[in-house]
Amino acid sequence: MANTHHRSLEVTVISGEDLRTNGRPVKNNAFVTVKADSCGSPSLPPSSTKPNAHGESNPYWDEKLHVDLPAGSRHVVVEVRQRSSSSRDRLVGTAWIPVSDFVGDYTPENYLRFLSYRLRDAKGLRNGIINISVRVVTSSCKGSSSCSLRPPPPLPEFRMPVDREEHGGTVTGVPVWYPSQWKA
Template structure:
């Protein structure tokens, strides 16, 4: 069965809001690392340069490029603060579902603007990260050893046809609306 090949992502790290360490606003040197979360293959990652002046509201506006392996479910965004004395300290992490920017009927190269709540190492809210994501390619090629069954990029759409009574014309179109039957 043919599966989607790795996709190239262009992730623009725009800015951060209200970033803190131990309930105190960070002063400077915040940077962002982006990587794919994949069980099937090693994930690629890329990082921004540290923001020297943004304090707890850093501004990067930096494009990062990475490969998104087939089967990846999340892109992990980590905000860290670089310190000469203590090394890199985690400020917060956001796990971004791949379904937020791949799937449905989104055209290729569509630019998604997204904002996510960051969580610190204890799982507490710790600021917001603002990004944009563009999927550079999504062609089918080859097979994957990760899973024998991957969903297609675009769902198959088929209509029931009653060939005996109506000569092959469409007799109905299935419609599914999950909120229609809720009480």
């Protein structure tokens, strides 16, 4: 069977700041949904935190969610909602997070990133901040039955000689080039 490469995200929803609905602070029952955009494929169901019951506009969840990241996804959508007594949940704010913020740079795949994003309400106005951490979890799957997580790659070691007599001492500093017009 052919090998496939699958990515998923471990998103820890940490907290929110200055969340409001209709100009008033969100008192309680705020929760967060996280999903990857589908890019033409069927949309995946969002992962969701439990509602916050602490009655404050700066809720604290500290809850881990696992989100599948389909190939070609460009954004992860984070929505803060407030559970209400009516049949519909009220949208507090949304953040569209570019996948490029945590995939495709020079850091290892299992690297933990702490991120904060501005939320926008349904009218596009600023409405608080969401604080999250994201870790990309990669698995190599053979077929559909057996998948194993890759361990993080080893970190490079940087060493300096400490024997001053043999190596002539240790130099600290970095050479810096600057144009002659900067001279004082």
